Amino acid sequence: MTDAQPGALMTAEIDQQPGMLATIAEHRADIAAVAADIARHRPRFALLAARGSSDHAAIYAKYLIEVLLGLPVGLVSPSTTTLYGARPDLRDVLVISVSQSGGSPDLLEVTQAARDAGARTVAVSNTRSSQLFSAADLAVDIRAGQENAVAATKTYTATLLTLYLLVDAIRGGDGGAVADIGERAETTLRDSADQVSHAVDRFRFADRVIAAARGYSYASALESSLKLAETSYLQTHAYSGADLLHGPVAAVDEETAVLGMTSAGRGGEAMGDVLRAVGERGADVLAVGSAASSMPAALRIDVPETAEEVAPILEILPVQRLALHLSLARGGNPDNPRGLHKVTKTR
Structure with a gap:
């Protein structure tokens, strides 16, 4: 099979997921360090910003945070910042921006505005060189490797696992539920x-x-x-x-x-x-x-x-x-x- 064949890239990237997920679970020290910072700041509530597949991962994180941490969570409407210029008071608020590419201008603007408004900001992305990483107080690399197919597969599951490990570590967990x-x-x-x-x-x-x-x-x-x-x-x-x-x-x-x-x-x-x-x-x-x-x-x-x-x-x-x-x-x-x-x- 070559990359010229329809579906070759998506097939390969689906098949890479078991090894990728195992690696993320094994190397969670960086995630735990970010989690420790969040736990120290004791946010009042959390907001999640994302688009596309990352938005679905953010909804997963919403359930995790509400159920496992007992914090109220909202989903950011980026246009309130980018189109309407809203600047709510976000002191003592945790804002997590999820972008597999880190290349979304609206999420970058949301993250910068949230940080300026007093939030503790976290970028979760697959691109360490992205502006989103440098815009946030804290950053977590999902470690999925390069994804070439347009449809996200391995970056999606890597984001889910990363968000789970982050929330689990905030509550003092050791990631045991995903060890295998x-x-x-x-x-x-x-x-x-x-x-x-x-x-x-x-x-x-x-x-x-x-x-x-x-x-x-x-x-x-x-x-x-x-x-x-x-x-x-x-x-x-x-x-x-x-x-x-x-x-x-x-x-x-x-x-x-x-x-x-x-x-x-x-x-x-x-x-x-x-x-x-x-x-x-x-x-x-x-x-x-x-x-x-x-x-x-x-x-x-x-x-x-x-x-x-x-x-x-x-x-x-x-x-x-x-x-x-x-x-x-x-x-x-x-x-x-x-x-x-x-x-x-x-x-």
């Missing part, structure tokens, strides 16, 4: 191959896909929706399972494919009624996660069980493979989706 994350990632990719292939056969003719989840896995639903849209040009939408039942379920029918993230834990358990409801409306339901085998779904992709807060790092892996092979089956090139660029510059 590399092995579990390898098992996930190896053992899900046939199930992914079956799902591709069923989903390749779909035009409308809904991704849904509860809790920590809501980030996985959002990322799944984005991956399927940008690689296969599908009409996709992501919902909290609770929100899906509060109205949008009325639009679900036999022409709808539903991807439900269902890892073991409270969030996954809450998805049973959601998947049952969409299945009764005729949807083609695919359950992904460590609790998939117990879900009312026609298709399942199993993932090794972990602590619930760690599950999003693993459950997205087979969905990346699904997006890759769906794109190829539909005649696309997931390495270079039409009209997309690796870094999107907004303000």
Whole structure:
């Protein structure tokens, strides 16, 4: 396989993730040092700033911080700073800017403005040479290595793991829940191959896909929706399972494919009624996660069980493979989706 073949880059970068995740888990001293600084400053609350896949990682971090640290968390609307010039009082506030490339001008401006307003700022990025790193008080390198495919895969999971290790270290944890994350990632990719292939056969003719989840896995639903849209040009939408039942379920029918993230834990358990409801409306339901085998779904992709807060790092892996092979089956090139660029510059 050469880089000229459609999907070669995305395939290679998906396959690099077990080794990359193991390395991040083993070398967490830099993350722990940043965590110690944050713990000393005892922030009143936290704000997260991000775009695209990084925004989904930030939503994952929102759940981590609220549940594991007991701090209120908000998501920054960058345009309030970049377009409207808002400058709220951010004294004693933790602001974490997440950007895989570190090249987003709006996140740079948000970070600089937050620091000027008294926040303790942290940049989480894959690019140590970026302006974002120098703009923040503290910086964490996600250590994913260069990513060439337009669709983010390894940078996304590296960001998730980095954010988990950061939050876990702030609460005094030692990262024990992810000590074997590399092995579990390898098992996930190896053992899900046939199930992914079956799902591709069923989903390749779909035009409308809904991704849904509860809790920590809501980030996985959002990322799944984005991956399927940008690689296969599908009409996709992501919902909290609770929100899906509060109205949008009325639009679900036999022409709808539903991807439900269902890892073991409270969030996954809450998805049973959601998947049952969409299945009764005729949807083609695919359950992904460590609790998939117990879900009312026609298709399942199993993932090794972990602590619930760690599950999003693993459950997205087979969905990346699904997006890759769906794109190829539909005649696309997931390495270079039409009209997309690796870094999107907004303000």
